[in-house]
Amino acid sequence: MKATLRCLLYNPSNEDFELISDMMNHFCKAKHFAYKRLEENRFTEGFKIHELSKSVSENYGLNSRQSKDAVEQARQTMISQVQLLNLRITEYEGKVEKLLKKFDKGVKLEQRHGLITKLNKRLRKLCTYLTHKTNNTLPSVIFGGKENFYNRCKGTISKEDYQLRRNNQFVSRGDKTKKGNPNLRIVIKDTNIYLEITTLESTKMDSRLKFDGSFTKSKITYKKILTPIYIPQKLSKKTGKINGFNYKDKLLMQVVNENSYQVELLLRDGKIYAHVTFELEKTEVTNTCHNFIIGIDTNPDGLALTMIDNKGNYKWHYYLKNTELLTASSTRRVNLCGELAKSVVWASKTYGCGIAVEDLEFINDKDVHSKIARKTSQFCYRLILTMIESACYKNGVEFIKVKAQYTSKIGLYKYCHQYGMDVHNGAAMVIARRSYGFKEKVPKLYKGFFKPIPIIKDGKLTYTNTTYSNEWSNWSNVSARFKMILQKDCYPGFVIKNRKDIRDMILA
Template structure:
């Protein structure tokens, strides 16, 4: 995977160099290409020798800092020994080495420590410590806000099923992470779908009935996603996922989302790296999967190709909705099985010249060809050197189609 990504980056940068005209830009791209070629040679060497890159427990950067004497031996050892993981086993009562149990209104963690030889058998000294399973009771009612995870874990442990325990040491404090398997109920038969277009600053949500007809839309803006701290951003993401799931459940609809996958195989600019790093799509999709399973809401994952293009060129003007809501409409229809989106007759007549050849193309290639024609028209009208986006489509729509 690393080799393929590195190879794709080199090929992509070589294409950019071939297209570049400015000497300054070519020089910058050449430096980037040299760096990417060194990375490709690094992975190629390991492939040829059938070896793996060395792994440093504690992190390569901190190891280099230790070699330079910038951190102490104690700090380095702290990083290397701050984690303990115990895998569960159903045949041994859930977890043999780290057991969790409740007694006298207190929860305890029993840990197998040093081995002791007793005759032919080996026994372990046990360390028992009290732990706190977090829960958040309301100050007004005294009831638990949201899901009672504490009781969920205790009920699960009583069944004897396997559970995993991870102990982390941070700043002199110990944290215990308990992983259990949650039963997932069967989702209901949906009457339609909510299409969700995920963006760095919010969600475009569109309702579609079982016949693929538009039934409403809204923009759920989340400006905090782009600048808030990690914990705050994660919290807002999960809250938004829960909100959308409950709306779909109330209507008896499924939730259609894009199956987004950002591969690290493009030599992208710093601006895109910053955007994709803070992009919450992965966190949102995980929160949606978890919340939907608990609420019995069906999840429909669709390919994201051309959802925005189709939404802008076909549905945005038709329903008078925003770009992301139009994309959400296409996602919902695709989730319900309406995969083939016909080209509107007006676009076909005004933008397509070779109609027999056009009809032989696949649906996505047809939309790609229409998009290129629209961009070429806008470029001619605006007299710009380059037009890569359909953002100005609504402004120049009448002029492009000759109906103004």
């Protein structure tokens, strides 16, 4: 697993600042040039990336390694654009399909105009993306961000300011054979930490005559500058010890051992930041899932924890709730997610067990109400799961991901009433059991849902079989029958509260 430290170049001289800004300007322009060439020759036979790197090096005055880094950044941008194009097509196809289903069911007269307008808008977007897909093209990329581009179009920012915001990056990939990093290298001198930067200023050494009559190759040497770099480290005010994980020592250990690390320079608000990415050594796993495991269900307002043993039996459940997640700012939300991950790992280490989570992946393929849209848009499930996985990796806790299909439905219909917990903790129990490989059979109470249904087909009375060999198909059938029986009342609170009445309805 990789970690990124946000460092700062403090008190660089005016000359060094100008050199670094010039490097960023050349690098970003080289990246934009490389992206355009890669996009044009995406399906061209015989196109070679190393020839593009040579062209970038000649046109923008970068050394061979810097030009390769610029081309790689452009290539990664193009890969992400291809993935985003396929994702957008999937999302808008789903939105159009959902809107057409609404029209099939019937729409009120006062809602018809708004839905038609929305459908036309979705169809225009879908046609645009499908045209790109058909013509093997990609949507245009605005380097520097749309907001800055629109501000420049309105004239609210100057051309120089826009260029400064657009060309504010320099990336150097790590290389173990080059003492960690060839162009942006962290150097330790007399307990002080510096960043050694290879600039674009170069001097050419002419070839020299050897004793045997031959000539040496001419060499180009680049000017290097040393700038102090601040690596953050938070100390406790009470004890003076480090709070949390000691990232600084881990990074310096990588530097001393000359392991590879990537450095990205960013110019923001007149300051130069250095984002250093390096590989973390894996901690030995001491808290395993051999005896117990904690299943975690992720929700917009917190985490549901349910612990079981290795035989699938229930032990306890708890809900880590924090409603501030729904309204907090982005930076505050990151901190809250970190606190939740810390609590989860603490519970795991207390009981000496592993953690199982659901492998979530949401697709924005339908239009929902504004209140639901606000909740789902602020549902930082990926951030929470990433932080939990990172905390487990660093603290030696076994981490397992399972598929999330029907976990909430199975937990609601099978475990909530039995153990007196809500639907989220029921889903967490299903996640924990699924990590052990247990199958969730449909209880006998719901066997009435699997009676053959009489259907008249081609003038003949036939019976359809509703029992499937697949576990998820059976639970899908149970969920569909519940919706058919309860109609608008098919929500978790009603099902748990009126379970006996629903049972009588099933048996009837």
